[in-house]
Amino acid sequence: MIEIISSIRKYNFWDNNPIYLGYSRTFYTDKIGQYLGNKLVKVLVGQRRAGKSYILRQIASKLISEGVKSQNILYINKEYMELATLRTAVELEQLYKTYREALKPSGKVYVFIDEIQYIDEWERFVNSHSQDFAEPSELFISGSNSNLLSGELATLLSGRYVEFEIFPFSFPEFCGISGLEINSGNYRKFLQSGALPELFNLPNDEMKQNYVSSIKDTVMLRDIVARYNIKDVKLLDDLFVYLVNTASNLISITNIINFFASKKRKTNYETLSSYANYLENSFLVHRAERYNIKGKDTISGNSKYYLNDLAYRNYLYAGYGYGVGYLLENAVYLSLRRAGYQVYVGTIKDTEVDFVAIKGDKRLYLQVTLSLTEEITIEREYRSLKLIDDNFDKYVVSMDDYKIPTNEGIEHISAWELEDFLNSL
Known part of the structure; x- marks a missing residue:
């Protein structure tokens, strides 16, 4: 020794x-x-x-x-x-x-x-x-x-x-290590890049892509395949790609089975459920269960999956082409988790609340949208929050450069200010 x-x-x-x-x-x-x-x-x-x-x-x-x-x-x-x-x-x-x-x-x-x-x-x-x-x-x-x-x-x-x-860099850390100001333009850069610390020592996108790919492969091989004795490594990898592609969407294991069946891939509920849990356990993805706001309990079935770092989408699977709005929702989820909240997808009556965030006796309700410039968007995003009749704080998070006035007690937060706001509560 x-x-x-x-x-x-x-x-x-x-x-x-x-x-x-x-x-x-x-x-x-x-x-x-x-x-x-x-x-x-x-x-x-x-x-x-x-x-x-x-x-x-x-x-x-x-x-x-x-x-x-x-x-x-x-x-x-x-x-x-x-x-x-x-x-x-x-x-x-x-x-x-x-x-x-x-x-x-x-x-x-x-x-x-x-x-x-x-x-x-x-x-x-x-x-x-x-x-x-x-x-x-x-x-x-x-x-x-x-x-x-x-x-x-x-x-x-x-x-x-x-x-x-421990999560990858937050937006303030992203700006700090990059020497950037905290503003909407740089937040868009944050959404379209990655926040794993070593990425900031790499000079170009090709090297970053190779690095992110190697991290993904290492996590899968060492933390999942070796640990859980995975038999179908290709299925595990394809499942991860599917979850990247559907991040921020409500899905179920049955949805995933049907997707693979459409590709002539035979699998079963137990295998896919286990593989999804392994991806969660290794922190590549996070699962947000649905939460009945009225009944104050979780709902089995559909859930949303969020990426632990947007680099997986931006550097590995950018061709799937889902919009910046989905990246924004993913980033807000990570901000809430980083601030110590348990995060759920809320349901009330026939509408969805993007996030119910709970920490001790504190609870926040949040809607996330790219922009609040159109009347139809404002009506949609505020409607579900207005249906909630308790006294917990309600917020709409968007990328708008200007501050939206408080609407029936619902406050507006600019996305690039969210991290500091959560830490001030």
């Missing part, structure tokens, strides 16, 4: 190494920072390459700037070749003990473990050290599967962890 400690020195802060931290994502580091100084395990989940590793390193750097000694921080990334032989919780424990012997940290140790799901029974290590009062430590872990906290870990750590879902 001492050889591994030597090999990962370059990835740690011990020798004042110039560790690359990437673009500062204070939205997440500040949020996670509120939970520092206790025994809660900080769990970061999200799609591969969405920026979890950068955020972990930024937190570690912040701790050092606040007085924590560099030798008191251990950073492990299971994707590094140097750690290819690290496979079990027992080996992880041996590595940790070797680290303590070699670095001799005094006081609390901060342990960061990236892509921890590749270590068998890792939950044993986390549970043990998060509660160790003799040699106190604070743990930060990340993973690329939404089931990271399912099963045994949830039982072992019940009430002793806090989870943060």
Whole structure:
């Protein structure tokens, strides 16, 4: 194990190494920072390459700037070749003990473990050290599967962890890293590009397209095919293409079966339902269930799927040609999720409300439309919101450059201002 400690020195802060931290994502580091100084395990989940590793390193750097000694921080990334032989919780424990012997940290140790799901029974290590009062430590872990906290870990750590879902760049972050102003024109650029952090280090669209394709393939092969022993990889890929093509539309598994049947592809409900769940678990897509606003419960059947990053449509499947309005709806969904809301598709009487967003005892109703310049559009978008007779806030989000006056208590939000607005609530 001492050889591994030597090999990962370059990835740690011990020798004042110039560790690359990437673009500062204070939205997440500040949020996670509120939970520092206790025994809660900080769990970061999200799609591969969405920026979890950068955020972990930024937190570690912040701790050092606040007085924590560099030798008191251990950073492990299971994707590094140097750690290819690290496979079990027992080996992880041996590595940790070797680290303590070699670095001799005094006081609390901060342990960061990236892509921890590749270590068998890792939950044993986390549970043990998060509660160790003799040699106190604070743990930060990340993973690329939404089931990271399912099963045994949830039982072992019940009430002793806090989870943060990491998304690709928001529009303010997109502008910040690109040196752009927050305005409608740049928001359109945001809608028609992508927000995975590494895209901003690539100089042209061809390289970006190749990168997005490689990310999609890696997620599918490593996080889905290998993990779930997928038999029909082509069907999985075709299903993802279908969900990209129908993003922001109400669909059901039956719809998908009928689509493949029209293409002479035989499949069944169980297989497609499982494959769709796997795509969700790997964070490539998100599913929004329908929500009965009057009855205040979810409705089984049709749902909407949204992409975790618009790059999949814009760089891989742009030829499908659905309009900017669908991209806008997808972006608004991601903004709501990023702000910590559970998001549903609302139904009331015979109309649809694009989003019902719920966080604790807070609830928002939102309609999303590209423009409110025509009377028929205004009537359609405001009608469903006016049918809701509770006192929760109602909004219409659009790309209009001017502010629309409040209409029967329904406020207008410009799409490019939505992120800051949600964070101010």
